[in-house]
Structures are given as C-alpha cells and as structure tokens.
Amino acid sequence: MKRVQKKQFHDFIAGKGLKSTRQRDIVLDAFLTSDRHMSTEELYLKVRSKNPTIGYATVYRTLKLFAECGIAREIHFGDGQSRYEHITAGEHHDHLVCTRCGAIQEFENEAIERLQNEVADQFGFHVETHKLEMYGICPKCRKQE
Amino acid sequence: MKRVQKKQFHDFIAGKGLKSTRQRDIVLDAFLTSDRHMSTEELYLKVRSKNPTIGYATVYRTLKLFAECGIAREIHFGDGQSRYEHITAGEHHDHLVCTRCGAIQEFENEAIERLQNEVADQFGFHVETHKLEMYGICPKCRKQE
C-alpha cells in the first residue's frame, strides 16, 4: 500500500540523481504508516525502534525530501516542533487543535476556501498556500470538565 | 497616545504585585510606536537604539507580559522568529503574507469567521482562538516579475 507515494518519492530521487538508500526507505515506511501529524521527534523514535543506528540528521534530511517531492507538507502548531503531514493529491484541509490534549481534527470547507480567495483577490495577492487553524477544547475534554 | 494600552499594562503590573520599571516603560513605548508585526529581534534593536544597556532577556520577558495583560498577541509566520502584534479590543484580523518580500497585509472577514464557527460547532469544539494565514505574492512583487 501507499504505492503511489513510494513511486513518487523514488521517481523524485532518481530524477535528481540522488541515491536510493536503506535508510530513506525505512523513514519512508515509518512516515507512510504513521498518523497524519507526527512530529520529527516522534518519527525519529519510530524509526529508531526498527533500526537503532539511524541518526537524527538523516530523519530531518529525509523529511525535507518528502516535502520537496510533494508527499509531505511541513506544518507548525506553535509548540516549538515541526510536524509533517501527508499530502493527498488535490485535497486541502485545515485543523482544529485541542489546546488541552493536543488532539487534532481535520476538516475541509469549500465555502471558506472560496471566501479566502475572494479576499486575496481583493488585495491583489496571488495565494499559493494557506493555513487555517482553530485552537480550543475538543468534545472529549469538554466532557471531562 | 496609546494611553489605554499603557494603563492596561500598568494596572496589570500593579494588580500582580509586580514593579514598574524604567526598562518596561521603554519596551512598552517601543512596542506601542512600532508597526504591527515586529519580531522580537527588531524590537530589541529599536529598544537598544534608545537605551543600549537593556538586555535581550528583558525584551523577551516584557513581551510575554504584554501578551499576558492583553495588549499583545504572539504570532508565528514560519520563519524561525516570534512576533507580537497589537491587540485592538474586540477586533480580530488575519494575514496575507508575501513569500517574496515579507510584506504583511491584514484583513477581516466576518463571513469567514462565521463559517469557521459553524465548522467548529459541527465537530463539538469550543474554539478559543484561531489563525488564518495565506501565503503568496503581493501585488508589488507581482508587478516586478
């Protein structure tokens, strides 16, 4: 599974004259089988559990390659760490972040996207990407109050 | 001018049993007379130009106080630095960020806010804050292409 992304990565690697390595494949597998918003550290630990010799630097380097080849996107939620999420072709989604338990709920809303583009047009901006995050308390945490 | 914010800060300081100091007033003035999205470093340099003895740590500490007392809000634009923007009571705004020249255009759009709240309700989230940023090329940079 996830053949499409694997192919996409390998094509990218080949096209750039880079090399296909054991480590890159391990990180790729770890990434593709992880949930959508893993931090670099979490991914590093996951990779380590399978192969304790892989270094932090390699994980960082490889994640950057994922972002470059279009199978991942770097995101920030205000804690000091960077995370990478999967890119599913054509789809964009935004986030509801629980400030209590850290849970992340994704959503898509075309109406919002449309309004955003209207606003950008108004100011003459050519928008390439955007980011919408709402921070609050998730349903589970609200029940526990 | 900016009396309201000065009072708000001084009341906060007093209420917490903290002390009013020369340094805090200098940083406050620098902040209140600066444009809306100054990075901590930029503010530090501005403060330094008036009073070269003030340290970096003091600027950091004071900006945190501004955020606590409600006259500033910490924001991040993905470059490694944190910025603080002024809070004008009741008003919320989002950002268009030019990825070429770094220009920041603010905007408000009630329709978007309304839709956001609808989405949050749908998922049972109680939203406290949100953040909407669009990244792209501003009109000026587009002309220069």
Added chain:
DNA sequence: CCTCTTTTGAAAATGATTATCATCATACAT
C-alpha cells in the same frame, strides 16, 4: 533611609534544527 522583593543584564543553558566531515554505500561503467 531601610528592608524586602522583584528586576535586570550578562552569560550560560536549553531545545530544535543544521552543518561538518570522515567513513560508508550505491549506481554505474568496466
């Protein structure tokens, strides 16, 4: 003024990320 705290500034510490570099592994020609 005195005294009790809080603040300050300089420097060290921290945490995340990036660069360095000698060694290793891959791709490709032989």
Added chain:
DNA sequence: ATGTATGATGATAATCATTTTCAAAAGAGG
C-alpha cells in the same frame, strides 16, 4: 563481479532563537 566516483550517513559540533541562572541593582512600602 569489481572498481570507482559521488552521494549518503551518523556522530558530533555548530547555530539560532529563546529561557534560565544568579549576583548585583532598583522599586515599593514602611
């Protein structure tokens, strides 16, 4: 297969923004 050139790796040092530490300095209140 084997050699070889080049890119990749991992350990470690370096970097960058931010935070902490701590002795000395400065407010607030008596």
